[in-house]
Amino acid sequence: MRNDGHGERAGKGGDVTRPGPGSPLGLYRVLAPAGVLPQAAWRLDAGPELWPDEVRVRVERLNLDAASFRQLREATGGGAADMRAAVCQIVAERGKMQNPVTGSGGMLTGVVEEAGPGSPLGLAPGDRIATLVSLSLTPLVITDGLAGWDGRSEQVPCQGHAILFGRSIATVLPADLPGPLALAVLDVCGAPALTSRVVGQAALAAGPGAVGPVVAVLGAAGKSGSLSAAAARRAGAGRVIGVVPGDADAATLRAAGLADEVVITDARDPVALAGAVHGAGGPAAVTVVCVDVPGCEGSAVLATADGGTVIFFSMATSFTAAALGAEGVAADVTMLIGNGYVPGHARLALDLVRAEPGVRALFEARVSEGAPGGRRGKEEA
């Protein structure tokens, strides 16, 4: 069987366009099982020839999500050779980097090699881009055995190629921001975009001249949390309450100046959290959950006013715990599954980092610490 994703149609390694209109969802790339979307597929065709609406990217770096990275490290012991072999084997078998245990992927950066004539993404050869869809649905071939990776970081130097579909999302990396910083921002850019929309709607509903809505951000000193706090304020929040688990994060958040009130409490303790948020000017009209530990659903619901909204960004959110938890306390709150895609999300997040020195300083510290990726991975509390 072919393990390199090329097969008999590889030809000269690209610039061969496949016939037909293609599928914006990448359905023709699904090898097994039949009929599912690429994310749900066990195996994708990662061959380099493009359908007319596809784009091929020369990969420079994979950014594994932290849940997957942790699982691989625990399963292999973490040695460089074993880590490389594990990732290469997954990609060879599946045609994508989707950890079969965690189901998760990550994102990648690279340079556009070829854009099909029907691609709607507006990319041109030579563009340096980051993908904003998960690696778990992105056809990928690795050609260097990951020789440049020491196995100790989620950031994986990588040679090979990846395919973007017509409906994939990618963004050109900004020239004015360091690559690792931009990557960290883009990884969580859905959070500030959706926060901005929801808070803006709440401010609009309150009417002109009214005090803006109270917004609580759980995990406000993290990457998605700090961006969400900044976005909330710009969207018209009357008060931003930042919730953090300890003194160090509180100091970070205060230094960044992103919250009107900083409270220290365990977000898994519903009574303590609700009390703290109420004491800081709550309950919240909008609560944003960016703490990636399980068990925060009840806390978020209790911290939110009747008629308010909880935005769950944390990938540790349990659908059942949220649904039955709100019902269990007769809380009339709207609960949103944080969609990682909102039109304009990349630009909004990058602009926040450019305009808000507090956000930028916080991100630079997080990036230099090597904190794990956020949205498509897991964010540390």
Next chain:
Amino acid sequence: MRNDGHGERAGKGGDVTRPGPGSPLGLYRVLAPAGVLPQAAWRLDAGPELWPDEVRVRVERLNLDAASFRQLREATGGGAADMRAAVCQIVAERGKMQNPVTGSGGMLTGVVEEAGPGSPLGLAPGDRIATLVSLSLTPLVITDGLAGWDGRSEQVPCQGHAILFGRSIATVLPADLPGPLALAVLDVCGAPALTSRVVGQAALAAGPGAVGPVVAVLGAAGKSGSLSAAAARRAGAGRVIGVVPGDADAATLRAAGLADEVVITDARDPVALAGAVHGAGGPAAVTVVCVDVPGCEGSAVLATADGGTVIFFSMATSFTAAALGAEGVAADVTMLIGNGYVPGHARLALDLVRAEPGVRALFEARVSEGAPGGRRGKEEA
């Protein structure tokens, strides 16, 4: 240790009010672990003495959720004696009927025995009620060993008592509807209420004179699905598309007259489902997911128009699959976690059954079939 939930404070079995203001969330009933909400607790104090804001109910019937029932049947083999022993042991150990494997519970019916002077629920001794919060957070004592249960139905005749907190939800059973019918309706009453709200908002946003929004209901021939379809039409839907998995459900749904279009397709097949909904007048402005099989997240997203809303009621919904799935196809859809509590939900659902002969006929057929409970359990596809 006390296994009957009474202990040394039981006194004469009631009419002893505990001191203090009580806790509307039932926090004082949590024995272990400390500090969590009753639903997250391992063990509750189910003693009959009330805090001033509590209500004690003489239990008549437990309605186990289907996921829990199935697990118990598989674990015990399903014999009456073993099933009774299994449920009695859980309740004795935990002070509530929360299946430790599935985490789920069910609901109950009974007669109010005593209402504390500070109870806000408006209940009086003698009221025959159904609880609208999960058994997984309801203090419960069983006194008859479930002698009247044959172990073959989720409906469990039961003697004992249960406690309602200040913020628990319960409703007086209607005198004009058979008990099993009312119970089945109340079990899923959050679905039509939230559907009504979301569709009503979409109709309002479309403006006066505009054609109402297209609504797709996945699993429209089921209990929560049929109520949601009826609620959508009353809230101003311009077109209701009912999606069902096979011919029998299609016939049922057509006979009930609840959908403008009935389409037969597998809700787990995103391409087929999206194609069918588009062909029937979609994409949908609002998609309601009432099919309780895993793997419908991508389908629901693809069937929904940009700017539209997906309401996930199914307890089989995966938070991660929904979040990453929408992002993966660049779908700007709002995704709601179906909150089982919406003010007025019980009345709205019962009124729909009274007013819509199609809904009533469908429910009567489902109830006589012994179909498993919905919202707080699992609904069959």
